[in-house]
Amino acid sequence: MSPLIFASFQALSPNGVIGSSWRDPSNTQIDYLTIEHWTELAKKLESGGFDFLFFADTFGYPTLDGELIPFAVEAGYNVPMADPITIVSAIAAATSKLGVVLTNSTTHEKPAALARRFATLDHFTKGRIGWNIVSGGGQSSSTALFGEPMIPHDERYLQADDYLQICLRLWEGTWADDALRVDRESGVYADPDGVRQVSYEGNYLRTKGILNVPPSPQRTPLLLQAGTSSAGRDFAAHYAECVFVGGGDPAVVARNITAIRDRAEEIGRPRESVKFLVGAGFVVGTSQAEAQRKYENLLGFATLEHAAATFAWSTGVDLLKFDLDKPLPELRSDIGQTSLDRFRSPDGNGPTVREILEDYRQHGINGTTFVGTPETVADEVEAFVAATGADGFLVQQHITPGTHDDFIELLRPVLLKRGLMRPTREDVTLREQLLDAGPRVAATHPGAQLKFKTTADA
Template sequence: MTPLLFGIFQYIGPNGTVGSAWQHPRDESANFTKLSHWTALAKKFEDAKLDFLLLADSYGFPALEGELIEASVREGRGIPHGDPMPLISALAAVTERLGFILTTSTTVEPPAANARRFATLDHFTEGRIGWNIVTGSSGATAAALMGKELIAHDLRYDMAEDYVDVNLTLWEGSWEDDALVLDKESATYADPEKVHLVHHEGPYFRTDGILNLPPSPQRTPLLVQAGASGRGRAFAGRNAEAVFVGGGEPATVAANVAGIRESAVAAGRPADAIKILVGALFITAPTSAEAWAKHEEMLAMSTPEGAAAIYAGNTGVDLLALDPDRPIGQTTTEMGQSNLERYLGKDGKPAPLVRAVLENFRRTGINGSVFVGSPEEVVDQIQEFVEATGVDGFLIQPHMTPDTYDDLIELILPVLRERGLARHEYEGDTLRERMFPGGGPHLPESHRGYDFRIGRRQ
């Protein structure tokens, strides 16, 4: 088994992904408004040779029928939630190799603004930036906040295709590789013949102009996507270089992995052109008994009301308002389709009852897999999960900050490295080279974005 990829999942707020850990005496997540909190974490992750830090984001918040969900406010679940963009320059200044993946939506800001911001950050990080492309998270409240109507789920993906095309047009088509001259003797900053106005007229977005700064180390940031709905998989097959999938039953994860790889092939790309990472929480301690005690402590801070608030904010479905002894009757949503499909009957199996859905979500959170045990037991579980699903790595969720990370670094990583499942050192200068060792910093020819390069599009 080759070394796995390991990224960290965080958002700019308190708590981990299961429960309300901010209330614990050792938890420091309530310091999320302090820059020193984040720079310390970034340095910790880089010292451990972890691949990247993903910062989730959404303008939305848990609400139902126009009213805030009280448990969300009281427990700090989904409220508050800050903007990760201002963090990156500070984190880049205290690190040299750690990658950063940022989440932005294709339904909020104009695509040209998104392109310029990511290109700037790719320069400032010297090629360590990725874009987690989302079409909407907590979509109803985000749309209302921006004074817009909620866009239908599949239409959002149609719009996202066009949105990505605008970004690719600007990143790949504005400047030739050798356009930047910087010749002081001739007073030539750039060769005007090699800087080009670009034009894109799509069904939803248009742009006429240039990306107003020279190409960054990666040109296009690493393109990332999350979500396993049918339309999401098709989008990933065409665009994504990495996909984050929710955890849960290995058979379900394996089916999602197979579907994503099939989508890549259908788009004319190799099946392994997409790295797939699964969301997971590792609870460990020197002994199994101690680890399970930590797990029970975590669950004591995870209420059904708090879990229901997060589920409602993501899917629009209020579990507490449904008959607990019946399955979820709703099969589609214009919001988080993946977390609704997660609890529908599949492959001849009956759908779980609402009470079981709520309890599972209370215990496992939005990303779905929790591994508990001694370091050796957790690594055994990791190895079995990878063999059963074919995933390329894990997007690690926090429970307690920084305890979850300290346990990962001090207890789990040494065992992973002993078994050849984690790298000892960083490879590659850019985030793309880290994810695809042996490749270059730019989009490969197999990715459709390569054809946006100057001279390739007619």
């Protein structure tokens, strides 16, 4: 089996994905609003061989029928969440190899603003930045916050398509490779023939202008995507270089991965050019009993109300209103359909509402937790990869620094011995590290067609 990609799943909030883990006295994540917390963690992840640090993010928070769920506030669960972009420069200064991937939604902010910010960060990180493109979880609260109407689910992906068309034109099409001269002698800072306004008229978004940041190492940041509805899969097949998928039943994960690879191939991208990372929990101990104890400790901070709050965030549906011992009826939601479909079987005999809540309580939104010794976890990782075709994992944070210390000190030596982790490299961009490709988008990616063309090229 070839080496896998490993990233750390984080958010600027006091918890990991399971329960109110901030209550554990050893959890330093409680310091998430200090710069030192993140720079120290980033250094640890870098020396521990992680490929990148991933920041989940959302403007949304759990609401039901437009009202804030008081439990979420009381438990510090999904509320609060601070803006991760503010910490990236500090992490860039403290590290030299670790990638940083930021989540930004295509729903609320105009694309030119995002393109400029990521271009600047691509300079500051020396090409180590990636963008996790989401159409946005927590839509009902985030659209209310921005004073906007909620766009229907599939239409959000049409808007996201306009969004990418604009960003790619700005990143790839504004500056010629040799436009920047900075020649003090002649007084030419940049060649005006090498800088062009780009334009795009979509149904949802439009632009005419330049990216006002000189070319950065990757130009287009590494593009990642999360969202596996059918519209989400189609969008991923067009634009994503890496896709985040939830864990859970390996057969379902494999189906999602194959569907996106098939679609990518249909539209002219090699199927292996899209990498897949699975969100999963890792609870590792020196014995099975110790790992189980750590997991039980974590679950002691998680209730069915935590599970219901996360489900409400992603779907707008209050599971606690249903008969807990019956399967969930067929429901449609413009906030998010993926979590509703995941637990429905076509014959109506899906899991009961209580089982759905237990699944969320025990695994968080992403559905897979490996609990065991380094050897048993490595066995399970290998089996999961063989069954799904995944390329790596987003290691969900539970207790800081315990989750990562256990991963680095206990599991990593076994993964290295089995050739499942690879060395991170100095002086390469995130794209080169993850895709074994050049620093720029591949020739088969839609961004490549939008590169600045000289009159001779045109």
